[in-house]
Amino acid sequence: MKINLNVNGVTFPVDIEPDRSLSGVLRNEIGLTGTKEGCDDCECGACMVLLDGHPVNSCSYLAVQTDGRQVTTVEGLADADGLAPLQQAMLDAGGVQCGFCTPGMLMSATALLSENPEPTVEEIRIGLSGNLCRCTGYAKIIEAVGSDAPST
């Protein structure tokens, strides 16, 4: 099937089988490997991307369902001026260790903060509960998302 995949503001015409996952097409056809695949059953959240601003597990989302819609991946967070405040906050707080969950975590947190710019710790815990991290115990991720919240 031929579709127009709009990723981070750029439109990519692609011709793909209808059973292809969004994460697979992003990683293989579009060449954006920041989106990670950790489980293939919507449990780990490493593949989280934004679809029209809402977080979805791209491993379990069909690429053809995104035709004409806006996909945002981790590569779309920083701009020419540098890192987004949330990315910088994750580094400053020490919320990054192995980094494999980080892209998905950043996308969920971006969605949370766009809806709720000043989340409480409890709201952060609910908003990011679809993203597994094995390294950090989440403490410094909560700190990063909380510290980013008031200023952006």
Add this chain to the structure above:
Amino acid sequence: MQQGSGTTKFVRADGPDKVTGSGRYAADMVLPGMLFAAFRYAEVSHARIVELDVEAARSMPGVLAVLTDDDVPDVRYGAGVADRTLFARGVVRFEGEVVAAVAATTPEAARSAADAIVFEYEELPAIVDVEQAIEPVSPLVHAGWEDYEASTERGHNVASYSSITLGDTDTALAAAHTVVTSRYVADASHAVPIEPRAVLAQWEGDKVTIWSSTQVPFDAQAGVCETLEMPANRVRVVVPHLGGGFGGKCGFHFEAHVAALARAARRPVKLVFTRREEFTAPDRRREGMVIELTSGLDADGRIVARTGEVLIDCGAYIADGAFFPQVASMHIAGPYSIPNVSIEASLVYTNHQPSGSVRAPTAPQGCWAVESHTDELAETVGLDPVEFRRLNAVREGATGPSGQVYGPIGLLDCIDAAVASASYGTDLAADEAVGVAVGWWPTFAVPSGAYVKINGDGSGQIITGAQECGTGSVMTLCQLAAEEVGLNPEDFQLVYQDTAAGPWDMGATGSQTLVNNGRAVVAASQQIADALKKLAADQLEASPDDIELLEGQARVVGTPAASIAIGELAAIAAGGELLLGHGSGPPPVAPEISATCVGDQGMAAWVAPQFSCHAIRVKVDRDTGVVRVLSVAAAHDSGTIINPMGAQGQVHGGVLMGIGQALSEGTVYDDRGNQMNPGLLEYKLQTIADAPPISIDFVGVAAPDGGPRGSKGIAEAPNVATAAAIANGIAKVVGARLTQLPMKPERVWEASSGAAEAGGR
């Protein structure tokens, strides 16, 4: 500034790669002409191979290679016992054993061809119970075990046996005021890094480059060299960013399979695991254990004797488990001054997936058992559990259970700090309690190496064999180098995790990186510092001994105006003798012990031992058995803390992993040895919504035999005492001991109901 005072802001050098998505992991790598690998697994835990026919698979479209045991060198390998082959030979011994491997033009074609392989077998009885397996009547997992090359003490279905004997336990137990015997059983669990492993191999002539998500690139290289019969200088293992390991990616696994496929197909080949494969196929699983121990106390509550017997589920192959019995024995002894000790432990073959080093192997289970037992002992003699531990814990000058005499250590400080942070002893609701446990873990003193260079523009590079698995330990090397040569950490870039670039290193295993590679980087940096001081002395007309290197400047001590920028010195060096340093440094020597050890694996004499105390507040719903962890107070003596942010991250992560192991994680087997929950839907990790607040105290006793600045390891220790402290909290609430790990709701409910019935509630 005081070392490790916590005021340094530390932004890791690999951080920008990781938050922007530009950092590459092994599964992200693509090469021209690349093929995809798929394995055919046994999918039966014990069987004799009757027929293995790959002809149909070989002729399928897009298939360029199909390999079995017939297609690789006849090599049996394994650390301690050579019990392993790359592909199953005659018999399969666990469900995830690789029978054949395929390389094809698409992942789908590779999978179809693997499925098309004709694999017929005759099922053999599955050996799944360690207590039955050691009986002489039990069938053997390895019928030919006596012919294997081995350096361990072995027996019937026993891959490695070890004992620790100190004093005379028979006499001491006979004379004891009180004797308590306990039995505890721990289920197996998993490391579960979020990145499933990936391996990509490419041949150029007679050399192969392998990109692998391994924690131990040099070990992986050695495995390839051994099994494919190649010299080390023709096998290069490169690790792109590694998406976590926790021990699950230690050891040599599938690098040789993929390299052999790539050689046969004459194309690059990539293997990427599914989550199910990550659970079932690697020689890595946290071992199940059966633990029996007996302690004798004197009238004051001092432990006068301890005996123990530990059976550890090895699974089908030894992997890196040869030392498990001895380290498990140390955990059953515990960090206590016990004058009479007799503990023996066996690593027992079964038809389960092989066990291997997962974050402090044997320790969380052993600590959970011994610290549960310790609370039983305290109750028996009417002492508060904390007081009982203060009475018996090892301290400076004390002799431990293997006869090691300790230098300056901070276990008592850990106890004080944790119970203070947890407000231990204050009144709580009837369904809440604070459980306390102490733990310990060695520091692994091993060789390691690094080069450091300063470029002509004054920027620096560290070329190291060390492996970063996420902890930040390799990132911290920049800080050590910077302190030695008077530059900033950001002035250094790292070249790392490439066996062709850096000197040998043990890898991201045993919490050893900063201790050993830190020593190497300091040694290499000191050569640079010496060269800089000589250059500065010439320029400033002073003696090199009077030059200090600080804040990017070389200065004459006491005359701050007499200074020159290190960048200028680097430019001078670039026109003459280059600024190159190389270092290794002798590892600390193991301490003397007085215990007798059969099957000694060097694990009863601990260099720079780490200590911890966790005080954990739990809330138990007696009607459902559900346990919530409300807060954790973790106090650690991991020596001098060099990178506070990194060390805190290890405690946070290790504690949460420990909570998972305590409550929600645990591999469930059917009676034929197959895993019933090899996926994240059924094997539950702790989420951010489960994570309690964790307070951390580093008591920071500098270790005279530690790494740079008196540091010790830190990555594994926080995992050790967590399940134990939770168990002691649960027991206080429900009035009964939980004797099986994990302490799942049904088990808590059963213990609680049993106690209520016994108590007439």
